[in-house]
Amino acid sequence: MPLPRRLLAEFIGTSLLLAAVVGSGIMGEALSRGNDGIVLLANASATAGALYVLVAVLGPISGAHFNPAVTVAMRWRGELGLRDAVAYVIVQLIAALCGVMLAHAMFGLPLVDPGTHVRTGWPQWLSEAVATFGLLLTILLGVRHRPKALPALVASYIFAAYWFTASTSFANPAVTLARAFTRTFAGIRPLDVAAFVCAQGAGAALAVGIAALLIDAGPSHRGSRGTA
Secondary structure (H helix, E strand, O other), rough: OHHHHHHHHHHHHHHHHHHHHHHHHHHHHHOOOOHHHHHHHHHHHHHHHHHHHHHHHHHHHHHHOOOHHHHHHHHHHHOOOOHHHHHHHHHHHHHHHHHHHHHHOOOOOOOOOOOOOOOEEEEHHHHHHHHHHHHHHHHHHHHHOOOOOOOOOOHHHHHHHHHHHHOOOOOOHHHHHHOOOOOOOOOOOOOOOHHHHHHHHHHHHHHHHHHHHHOOOOOOOOOOOOOO
């Protein structure tokens, strides 16, 4: 598949994923009458639903990474060239911010509004490492053993991780950075972004190492699907 076509798929998928994450948080807050549990349920459900669709329809085009951690992991495993990996990450970062701005525009909010939601401390960082580890392991093992089920596997994992992690499972450096530009339910303080990304990197690296122990060494399923 030509690189420009793959990059377009990554842009569309990443931007729509962020629009779902942020937009569902805004709508959930508007309709929940202050019940944070309902907001989180709406946020997790909408994100998982969007992920399933986006991975299923865009996976055959770009691999549906939508996540620099996934792209770096695929590069690390030799399944993606350096030029393509760099292009993927740049597009994902730009698209994530565009997705936040799109969500804000749909709800009549300022396009860019730096976050104020404090997300810091070792429980949050551990949560992000666990969330990213689980996501990457799901993708790497799913690609090998259950490729047709991968959209459902990824969506199911993210839905669950919203609830079992203290951080609500960002598990994605592009998502984390973009969510620093929204002062809504899904937001994060810009000050807290770097630690989240470091924790995500540690979780992703551990997942790649564990996956290498669990499956045959060497590239397989080039262009494999991933996400979030």
